Amino acid sequence: xxxxxxxxxxxxxxxxxxxxxxxSSKALYSVHWYRQKHGxxxxxxxxxxxxxxxxxxxxxxxxxxxxxxxxxxxxxxxxLSYSGTYFCGTGYLIQGAQKLxxxxxTRLTINP
Amino acid sequence: xVKVTQSSRYLVKxxxxxxxxxxxxxMDHENMFWYRQDPGLGLRLxxxxxxxxxxxxxxxxxxxSVSREKKERFSLILESxxxxxxxxxxxxxxxxSYNSPLHFGNGTRLTVT
Numbered sequence: 407x408x409x410x411x412x413x414x415x416x417x418x419x420x421x422x423x424x425x426x427x428x429x430s431s432k433a434l435y436s437v438h439w440y441r442q443k444h445g446x447x448x449x450x451x452x453x454x455x456x457x458x459x460x461x462x463x464x465x466x467x468x469x470x471x472x473x474x475x476x477x478x479x480x481x482x483x484x485x486l487s488y489s490g491t492y493f494c495g496t497g498y499l500i501q502g503a504q505k506l507x508x509x510x511x512t513r514l515t516i517n518p
Numbered sequence: 519x520v521k522v523t524q525s526s527r528y529l530v531k532x533x534x535x536x537x538x539x540x541x542x543x544x545m546d547h548e549n550m551f552w553y554r555q556d557p558g559l560g561l562r563l564x565x566x567x568x569x570x571x572x573x574x575x576x577x578x579x580x581x582x583s584v585s586r587e588k589k590e591r592f593s594l595i596l597e598s599x600x601x602x603x604x605x606x607x608x609x610x611x612x613x614x615s616y617n618s619p620l621h622f623g624n625g626t627r628l629t630v631t
Binding site for chain 1: 563620
């Protein structure tokens, strides 16, 4: 049930753009995006609930496609602070509660 | 600020020992989760709980059990630790609302020798 993330790793120079994809074979109830820096806990970025939704501010944003089977995270004009591992998490309803499972992560390295 | 506290940052146990990992949250969240994190495998869900005494298996529950006797505390139990359970364990909590984020603890790095 784990969503599939791509790419697994990406190396950029500061100022370049990146796109991280998250997909599932089944429609998802929701998509969460988190960033984790080495040795730290994952930190929440955003949640998307509706098909066709787009969210975020100009530098970091995300979309959720109409069929709710794919989400993409967009990092524009990347900064050094964007380095880390990005995880998408997807929700499944069980007993009225939402089980959250995560992809394998995308390691983003930003070089000066 | 929400605080999710895991009792130990580092833990070393021997094969066959019974191991308890404790997690406490201070925001009255209904849902609590245990994940393990291994390189290249991401965050894998072990168990989650949606209320006191209520639990559901995640994707990799084998070798683990959980206990939630009080709303603020969610314990992960390794009945008989094995070397393949050496990993980083992350606890998280969130309120019942579907548009609420997870709040993670700082993790427990467990080594089983």
